[in-house]
Amino acid sequence: MQQPQALFASLYEAFLASVADAADLPFLCVPAGREIAPDGQEWTFGETARRVEAARRVYAAAGFGRGHRVALLLGNRPDHFVHLLALNGLGVSQVPVNPDYRPDELLYLLDHSQADLLVCLPEHLEVAVDAARRARKAPPVIAFSGWGGALPAPQAPAAAQPIDLSTEASLMYTSGTTGRPKACVLSNRHFLNFAQWYIDMGREPRSVVQLRQRSERLYNPLTVYHVSAGVLCPVSMILLRGCLIMPGRFSASRWWPEVVQTRATLLHYIGLVPAALMKLPPDPLERAHQVRWGLGAGIEPSIHRAFEERFGFPNIEVWGMTEIAGFLADDIEPRVVGQRAFGRESGDLQARIVDEAGNDLPDGTPGRLLVRTTGPDPRYRFFDGYLGDAEATEAAWQGGWFHTGDVARRDPDGSMYFVDRTKNIIRRSGENIAAGEIEAVLLASPEVAYAAAIAVPDAVRQEEVYACIVVQPGVVADAALARRLFDLCRDKLAYYKAPGWLHFLDSLPLTATQKVQKASIFAKGVDPTALAGVHDFRTLKRQQP
Numbered sequence: 001m002q003q004p005q006a007l008f009a010s011l012y013e014a015f016l017a018s019v020a021d022a023a024d025l026p027f028l029c030v031p032a033g034r035e036i037a038p039d040g041q042e043w044t045f046g047e048t049a050r051r052v053e054a055a056r057r058v059y060a061a062a063g064f065g066r067g068h069r070v071a072l073l074l075g076n077r078p079d080h081f082v083h084l085l086a087l088n089g090l091g092v093s094q095v096p097v098n099p100d101y102r103p104d105e106l107l108y109l110l111d112h113s114q115a116d117l118l119v120c121l122p123e124h125l126e127v128a129v130d131a132a133r134r135a136r137k138a139p140p141v142i143a144f145s146g147w148g149g150a151l152p153a154p155q156a157p158a159a160a161q162p163i164d165l166s167t168e169a170s171l172m173y174t175s176g177t178t179g180r181p182k183a184c185v186l187s188n189r190h191f192l193n194f195a196q197w198y199i200d201m202g203r204e205p206r207s208v209v210q211l212r213q214r215s216e217r218l219y220n221p222l223t224v225y226h227v228s229a230g231v232l233c234p235v236s237m238i239l240l241r242g243c244l245i246m247p248g249r250f251s252a253s254r255w256w257p258e259v260v261q262t263r264a265t266l267l268h269y270i271g272l273v274p275a276a277l278m279k280l281p282p283d284p285l286e287r288a289h290q291v292r293w294g295l296g297a298g299i300e301p302s303i304h305r306a307f308e309e310r311f312g313f314p315n316i317e318v319w320g321m322t323e324i325a326g327f328l329a330d331d332i333e334p335r336v337v338g339q340r341a342f343g344r345e346s347g348d349l350q351a352r353i354v355d356e357a358g359n360d361l362p363d364g365t366p367g368r369l370l371v372r373t374t375g376p377d378p379r380y381r382f383f384d385g386y387l388g389d390a391e392a393t394e395a396a397w398q399g400g401w402f403h404t405g406d407v408a409r410r411d412p413d414g415s416m417y418f419v420d421r422t423k424n425i426i427r428r429s430g431e432n433i434a435a436g437e438i439e440a441v442l443l444a445s446p447e448v449a450y451a452a453a454i455a456v457p458d459a460v461r462q463e464e465v466y467a468c469i470v471v472q473p474g475v476v477a478d479a480a481l482a483r484r485l486f487d488l489c490r491d492k493l494a495y496y497k498a499p500g501w502l503h504f505l506d507s508l509p510l511t512a513t514q515k516v517q518k519a520s521i522f523a524k525g526v527d528p529t530a531l532a533g534v535h536d537f538r539t540l541k542r543q544q545p
Contacts, residue, residue, distance in 0.1 A: 009164045010188045012089035015238050019049040022241040025214060028078040029245045031258040036077050036248065040261075043078060045241070048085075055086035062151035065158025066091030066167060069113050073097040073106075073120035073128060074144065076248045080224050081234050083119060083144075084170075088188070091163040095171045096225035099124060100494035100543060106131035108180055112387070113171050115139050116154040165189040171387060172227055174322045175425055175434040183387035184322045186231070190383060194227070194325035195235035197347065197381075204346070207331045208293050208314055211266075216242035219264035219291075221250040221273070222430065227322045228268060252276040256285040265290050270430035271298025271462045274307045274315060287312050295329070297342070298430070298462055304338040317342050319418065321404060323383045323396075324349070324371065328416065336415055344414040348374045349381060353410050358399055366419045369408040370401035378402075424518075426455040427463050433497050438465060441492045442485060447475045450508045452516040456501065456528055464538065466528055467499035468521055470508055477504035482535040490540075500538040501529055 008014040018027075023046030032040030043051070064070070070087055072094050074080040084094050095113045097106065097120075106127060110118065114137055120128040122143045132141045140152040161167075165188045173181040202210040218237055222229040237244045245262045247254065250273060259267070273296070280286075294315040299307070308314050314335065319342035320327030328351065330336055330343040345351050353367040354360055361367040372378035378400055385393035396403050405423035410416050426433040435453040442451035450470040458464040469485065471477045482502045489498040509520040522528050529536075 008188075008192065009162075010088055010091075010167065011169060011191045011235060011238075012085055012163075014192060014235070015045075015052070015085050016049070018238050018241050019045045022214060023049070025241050026217075026243040027237065028081065029217070029243050029262055030078065031245065031247050031254070031262050033254065033258075034248050041078070042243075048078070048082065051082045052085045052089070055082055056089050058151055059086055059090055059092065063153045063158060064090055064092050064116070064151075066161055066163060067156070067159035068116045068154050069093045069095050069168075069171065071095040071097050071110060071113065071115040071118045071139070073099060073118065073124050074224075075099050075121060076221075076224050076229070076246055078246060079144065081244075084234075088169055089163075091158070091161075091167050093168040093170055096230055098173075098223070098225050098494060100496065101127070102492055102494065103127050103130040103134075104492050105494060107134050109173060110135040110137070110139060112180075112183060116156075117142065117151065119144050121145075163188075165192075168384070170231070172225070172230065172322050175432040175437070180437060181434065182389060182392060185384040185387050186227075186322075187384055190325045191231055191235050192239075193381060194232050195239050197326040198232060198236045199239060200347065201329065201331060204332060206333050208316055208333065208335070209295070209329065209331045210292075211236070211240060211242075214241045216240055216266055217245055217262060217264050218242060218266045218268065219245040219247065219259055219262060220268040221247050222268060222270065226430075228320075233268065250276075252280060256280075256283055256289070259289050259291065260285050263290055265292055267291055267294040267296075269294050269296035269299070269315065271296075271300060272429045272460065274299045274303060275460060278303050278307055278310070286310070289313075298427070301338040301340055308337070319343070319406075319408075319416075323402065325381045325383075330415070336417075340418045341415050342408075342418055343416065350374050351410075351416065352401060353408055353416075363410050363412045366407050366409045368422060369404045369406045369416075370399075371404060372401045426453065426465055428458070428465065428496055429461040431496055433465060438467065438489060438493065438497055438499065441489050442467060442469065445485060445488060447472055447481060448485070449473075450510075450516065452508055452518055452521060453499070454518050454521065454528075458500070464500035465497065466501040466503070468508060469502065469504050470506070471504060479535060482537075486535075486537045486540065495541055495543055498537065498541055500536070500541060502535045502537060503528065503531065503533065 026042050027045045027048050028043045030037040030041040087094050118139050118141045125143045128141045167188050169188045169191050170186045171183040173183050175181050199211050201207050220229050220233050224230040234244050291313045293313050316331050318327045318329040326349045328343040330341045352370045373381040407420040408416050424435045438453040439451045442448050449472045452468045454466050455463040456466040509517040
């Protein structure tokens with residue numbers, strides 16, 4: 001198949017080509033029973049195009065164009081992609097916003113991205129206005145409930161350059177290792193290359209992942225502010241003339257009825273999904289589906305084989321990052337099931353396992369995972385960089401290889417396995433949470449002297465946030481203080497970042513430079529959640545209105 005960048009200058013152009021070829025085929029679907037479409041909703045490519053062009057005219061009339069950014073707080077619904085395509089057609093970069101962000105988190109995103117406009121659903125208007133009025137650029141806020149009047153003009157005129165593959169298509173925020181999230185700059189080339197990578201996996205005859213033109217229906221409950229649901233899924237369906245099914249937030253009880261109702265042929269998941277489905281009572285619908293495979297990351301190894309046997313299709317484990325327009329996948333039979341395997345090198349994506357000095361390690365030895373593109377440009381399949389942070393970008397590319405922050409090992413046959421992370425990240429229900437961001441909120445309390453956020457295993461959500469606190473002299477470390485600190489985090493951060501567990505300690509192990517040695521807080525083999533005096537807030541971690 002010809003590479004999409006040889007055919008199109010932008011995602012918008014690729015979409016128009018699909019509209020011209022498949023106007024009457026379904027493109028965006030919402031299952032019946034969801035709040036946004038109680039009777040269900042399915043837009044064809046042609047109907048979506050009419051909505052895109054209506055939005056594009058409104059943005060163009062206000063003067064939006066290349067060099068501008070628009071933050072989208074529209075949730076997991078088809079309207080998000082209508083705006084994305086309309087903006088892309090004008091050369092405007094979209095900045096998808098996590099709907100669980102609290103005002104201070106949204107303020108950071110607006111200031112960092114220098115967004116020219118924030119478009120949100122009416123239910124997010126209060127949070128959006130609070131953040132926008134305090135932002136340095138103070139972008140206007142528009143509550144979207146269908147296109148009506150004119151938009152306010154951006155503060156600066158659009159750039160005169162033509163729209164091409166190098167044009168910024170999106171900023172996507174990924175958790176930083178020491179504090180605030182970093183923004184990955186993703187171009188039109190990145191969007192199209194990523195989807196084509198998925199499609200091209202089927203060129204290997206032994207691959208389970210065989211994508212078909214004009215017939216795939218991809219069910220994905222994941223969030224559009226992540227690269228899988230926000231880029232890979234919609235763009236691959238555009239190139240394939242397929243349909244993206246958007247159920248919104250994951251619901252185990254609705255999963256099989258919706259999968260059957262919407263005639264899904266493919267599924268995307270995170271580790272939480274298979275674990276929840278395995279707990280459901282038997283249901284005839286669980287084998288009445290048309291699904292050929294699921295694709296995702298983080299399935300619990302102990303249930304992997306049982307899941308496939310019960311539900312009748314393989315779950316393909318992959319490894320990837322926002323920064324990479326591609327991924328490694330355990331898609332070649334015979335697959336390695338139940339061992340956290342994520343495949344071998346494939347396509348033009350090359351991988352190494354090295355020690356801390358950058359020396360290659362022998363097979364079977366865990367080490368740091370490095371990746372790059374083969375050929376003259378090792379960065380070809382990667383993002384443009386971290387916005388406003390050239391130092392972090394170059395540090396990630398030390399030695400001409402991208403340092404992923406993950407620890408992996410390789411078998412003699414080339415199969416690779418996930419072992420751990422070197423980054424200061426907690427992985428909860430598919431969300432990467434920067435420990436430093438939680439610690440900064442806790443340390444802002446005058447009652448806290450030291451704070452360390454670490455990951456502890458969780459049977460449902462893979463990992464949970466565990467906060468270790470040393471209080472200031474004279475402060476009483478009791479249940480009331482624990483609740484105040486939990487509420488502080490929940491007020492300042494998205495609900496899932498707040499500590500599920502909070503534990504007061506007399507001291508924390510520190511380096512000579514007063515940094516906490518997290519690996520030494522608890523002795524090996526100790527379960528921190530079972531210690532006396534630990535406060536359990538997991539049942540209070542709920543989405544906020």
